[in-house]
Each structure stands twice: as structure tokens, then as C-alpha cells.
Amino acid sequence: MKSRFRSWTDVRTFLAVLREGSTLAASRRLGLAQPTVARRIEALEHELGLVLFDRDTRGFRPTAAAQALRPHAEAMEAAAEAMADCAEAQGRPRPIRITAFSANFSPRVTQVFSAFSAEHPEVRFEFLPGVKPLDLLGGEADIALRITRSTPEPELICRKISTARFTLYGAPSYAARHGLPSSPGEMGGHVFVTYEPETIPSVYHDWLRPRVAPAQIVLSFTEIGLHEAAILSGHGLGVLNLRMAEADEAAGRLIRCFAPPEEMTAQHLMLISPEAWRRPEVKAFTRFFAPRYAALFRDPD
Known part of the structure; x- marks a missing residue:
């Protein structure tokens, strides 16, 4: 023995x-x-x-x-x-790593983070802006703020934020020279700028490409900021997220051509990895952030 x-x-x-x-x-x-x-x-x-x-x-x-x-x-x-x-x-508290499209980290969204930090100064954040979706299940990030037309992995904890809608916009200077189409069927004779990121499919370009001739697309960008600037400068018409275009539309710098096509609709989601969800600070942040973030990103009328 x-x-x-x-x-x-x-x-x-x-x-x-x-x-x-x-x-x-x-x-x-x-x-x-x-x-x-x-x-x-x-x-x-x-x-x-x-x-x-x-x-x-x-x-x-x-x-x-x-x-x-x-x-x-x-x-x-x-x-x-x-x-x-x-x-x-x-x-020991670890930073909450959040990945999102860079426009999601706007000043209004940053104010929500600041409000949470004021109540929970021990919690730190690491922001990972980018267009490429990071692998939450693989540990590349803890939380993703994502606009998608795909069903997320069932293992992820999901909070719906809003329904994201897109349509075609033009600048007043473009409209003065060429007019604006009032429906997708009236896009002949117009020129367009498009957004084609290198690493992921683009709802902007995927919708536009089969509806216009290649010669009508005069500029293509891999950076969304350059795409928006080209539309605002009147170089061509382009597809934008209604929420992202809202301020410029209200100020008269952009004109909406027609109602958002249903086929471009996507879901705006907050996704949390199951490993991160086990952490009390992540649950506390989700409860605080999700409703306030959703209030900022509700569909504009």
C-alpha cells in the first residue's frame, strides 16, 4: 500500500x-x-x-x-x-475590450462610457476600432458593437440595439447640377461613389453594384470617412447609414434620395463573449450601457 x-x-x-x-x-x-x-x-x-x-x-x-x-x-x-x-x-480587474466600427465611438457614445466610469472607476476599457469583425469566441475581444445581416453565433450573448437602415444620399451641389433619383429605378444617368473595405463585404457596394453600370461608379474608397467626404463634396451619390448621415441631413449638407430599401436593412447588435459574461463588471457594464446606447442609435424618423 x-x-x-x-x-x-x-x-x-x-x-x-x-x-x-x-x-x-x-x-x-x-x-x-x-x-x-x-x-x-x-x-x-x-x-x-x-x-x-x-x-x-x-x-x-x-x-x-x-x-x-x-x-x-x-x-x-x-x-x-x-x-x-x-x-x-x-x-484582478481586467480591461473590458470593446470592438466596433470607429464611428460607433462617437462623442455621444463616449459620454455613456464616461458616465459608467464615474460610477465604476475601477473598471478600465480597451477600445479596438476597426471594420473587420474580431473573433469573440476566440478571445480577440470581449464585446462587439456590430451591424450585421448575418445571424451571430448562438454561444454569444446578444442584445439588440436597433435596426440599421441605409439609403442613397447626395449633396446639394450635386443635386443642383444633376438632380436626384427618387427611386432605385431612376439611377441611370447619375454617377456614384462607393465604399469597399478590403477585409469584409460592404452593404454599401453590394447593393449599388448590380443596379448601376461600372462606368457610373467614379470613385471607390476603402475608408468610410473618405467615402462620406466625397458625397458631401458633390463628387457623386453614395449609400450611407441613416444614423451616420443624420446630422448632415438635418444641417442641409446632404439630401436623402428615397426611402431606405428594405434589402439593405441590418441588425445593430451588442454581442458579448460567454467568457467575458462570467465577469461581474462585464454584466454591470452591459446592463448600464445597452439601454443608453440603444437610445442613441434608434432609427431616425
Whole structure:
């Protein structure tokens, strides 16, 4: 029958006595009573079936068996300390990593983050702007603010923010020169600018391409900001998200050509990885942020 021990505390006590040379010195190091240290050494010797120390008036002298066990006990000690360090790190607040299209981190949205931070100063954020969807299940981010026409992975926690709608816009300067189409069927004779990001499909370009001749597309951009600037400058008509165009439309800098085509409708979602959802601060942030974010991104009339 194999000798076994059941208590890491007894191994820790064994190392203290071995290093200090007596139960008295070991008790001071461990913060325990000397009789308790002596009892634990006796219990460990009984469980292992070994004599670990020779006792005499000068203290406890380790036996050959104790010296043989020492490296294994020290390996257990190192593993226990590493486990404690890892547990402490896991319990330490980590930043909430949020990925979204750069326009989602607008001043109004930033105010919502600031309001949450004022109530929870211990929570930090890491913002990951970009058009390429990051893999939440693979750990690339904790939360995604995403406009999509695809069904998200069922493992993700999902909060619907709004229904995103798109349509064709032109600048007043373009309208003065060429007029504006009042329906998708009247786009002949017009010129267009389009947005084609390099890494993902584009609802803008995918809708426009089959409805116009290639020669009608006079400019194509991989950056959404340049695409918007070209429309505002009157270089051509272009597709925009209603929410993104709202301020320019209200100020008279853009004119909506026709009602948003239903086929361009997409879902605006807040997606959370299941691993991140286990963290209390992520749940608290989601409860705070989702309704306030949705209020900002409701469909304009």
C-alpha cells in the first residue's frame, strides 16, 4: 500500500522545520504554536510511514528520507505559489475590450462610457476600432458593437440595439447640377461613389453594384470617412447609414434620395463573449450601457 499525505499544510510545515532546524523557529515563521507544528510533523511522518527528523536537544535534524523528499516538497511549494499568483491575477480587474466600427465611438457614445466610469472607476476599457469583425469566441475581444445581416453565433450573448437602415444620399451641389433619383429605378444617368473595405463585404457596394453600370461608379474608397467626404463634396451619390448621415441631413449638407430599401436593412447588435459574461463588471457594464446606447442609435424618423 502506497504511503499518502492529505494536507499541503503539513508539507509546508515540513519545509519550515527543515529550513529553520527546529519546531520553535518554524512556528515563528509560520505564525503557529510550537505544539501545532510538532503535531503536524508527527502526522506527516505517520502518513508517509517515514521518520523525517531526528530529534535531539539541538533541534530537528533531517533524515536521509527528508532530504530525498525535499526537492519534491519544494516543487509543490512553487506550484502552490504559482497557483496563488494566477488566482490573484484572475481576480484582478481586467480591461473590458470593446470592438466596433470607429464611428460607433462617437462623442455621444463616449459620454455613456464616461458616465459608467464615474460610477465604476475601477473598471478600465480597451477600445479596438476597426471594420473587420474580431473573433469573440476566440478571445480577440470581449464585446462587439456590430451591424450585421448575418445571424451571430448562438454561444454569444446578444442584445439588440436597433435596426440599421441605409439609403442613397447626395449633396446639394450635386443635386443642383444633376438632380436626384427618387427611386432605385431612376439611377441611370447619375454617377456614384462607393465604399469597399478590403477585409469584409460592404452593404454599401453590394447593393449599388448590380443596379448601376461600372462606368457610373467614379470613385471607390476603402475608408468610410473618405467615402462620406466625397458625397458631401458633390463628387457623386453614395449609400450611407441613416444614423451616420443624420446630422448632415438635418444641417442641409446632404439630401436623402428615397426611402431606405428594405434589402439593405441590418441588425445593430451588442454581442458579448460567454467568457467575458462570467465577469461581474462585464454584466454591470452591459446592463448600464445597452439601454443608453440603444437610445442613441434608434432609427431616425
